[in-house]
Amino acid sequence: MRPSLDEIASALGRPEILSAVIIDTGQNNLVFDTGDLIIRIPRYDGACLDLERETKVLAALAGRLPLPIPSVNVITLVSGTVAMHRKLPGTPLLDLAGMDDTRRQQLADTLAGFLRVLHTLPLDTLGEPDAAVDPQAEWHELLADVDEKVLPLLPIDIAAAIRGRFEQFLVGDGHPRARAIIHGDFGAGNILVEDGQVSGVIDFAGCAIGDPAYDLASLSAGLGDDLLALMRPSLPGIDAMQDRIRFYRSTFPLLDVLFGLKHDDDGVLKAGLEALRRG
Known part of the structure; x- marks a missing residue:
């Protein structure tokens, strides 16, 4: 009800x-x-x-x-x-169509500035404990769910490739990953624009302590890698995050499939499976 x-x-x-x-x-x-x-x-x-x-x-x-x-x-x-x-002014930014190079650079600088401030806030700002003593725990849990519920729905070669990406990510590069307050769903639909300028950011349901690369993955998934390239001067460290950005992007269709299964949402389920089959 x-x-x-x-x-x-x-x-x-x-x-x-x-x-x-x-x-x-x-x-x-x-x-x-x-x-x-x-x-x-x-x-x-x-x-x-x-x-x-x-x-x-x-x-x-x-x-x-x-x-x-x-x-x-x-x-x-x-x-x-x-x-x-x-209601905040503006409409969701769904793509970069119609923006010239100057406007795209301005957009990149504005979004980079927002993320730079968000990602450098003290971790206790949200008033919540950083419960992730093992930052990898959530990804081990996701892999367990994927193993059980998603991979059986996919061709063997695609399932093996997905599992391989998880294993490589979980092994890591030997260096601790950054921990920051992240938006958690910094995708195109949650960025508002008015008269070509960013007018607000909405939907903070996923805001938590996590890897800053996750926000960049969400952004590039909706607006493309070219936008991330334009953000480099204003947001140092993007290049070092590239592998993690690619991994996080690869998990988004998996999350759609799991959501569709959990909530009997056939549309989301099919869209996620199709995205995984396309690679």
Whole structure:
């Protein structure tokens, strides 16, 4: 059971919510736009907890970052949890079409500046313990899930290649990996632009302590490696992260398959499997 727009409008005394337009049917939430307010309704129980945590994360980051971020309020209704925030200006940056070289460089510099600040915040900023005593633990767990649930669905050669990439990543290069506060889903759809300028960053549900290369993997997956090349002068260290960036990108379809299996989402499942077969 999920809250309806009728219930939300009645609870808040805001009849204009009834005219909200759905703008996203993502994996975790249904997202509605009222014109000045963004409403997110969790699609499953775990997403409710994610929204509550994200609210605390955004409060901890408020005033610390060089670009606008949402200020989210979570309310609990009889039928479930709802998150709301004032709509930030702009629309999601989905590609770089129509941008000349100057505009692309400006975009790269702005995004690099945002990540540089985020990735250098003190690790205790979020008010959460860095529970990852073994930073590799989550990747061992992911590999176990992939072994059990994903690889049996794939041709033997593709499954072997995926496992090989995991094993190489887990062995590492003998050097400890950087630990930083990361956005966790720094993809094209979560970067807003207005009049050619970055106007905000949204969706901090995945914000946590992790490898900065993960944010760059998300960014390049949506907007391409050429953008990362433009960021090099403003964000030193990208070249040293290239192997990790490629590995993290290779895991995104695996996560889609696991999500599709867990939540019986056939569309996400098929898309993930097709991406893995394409390589």
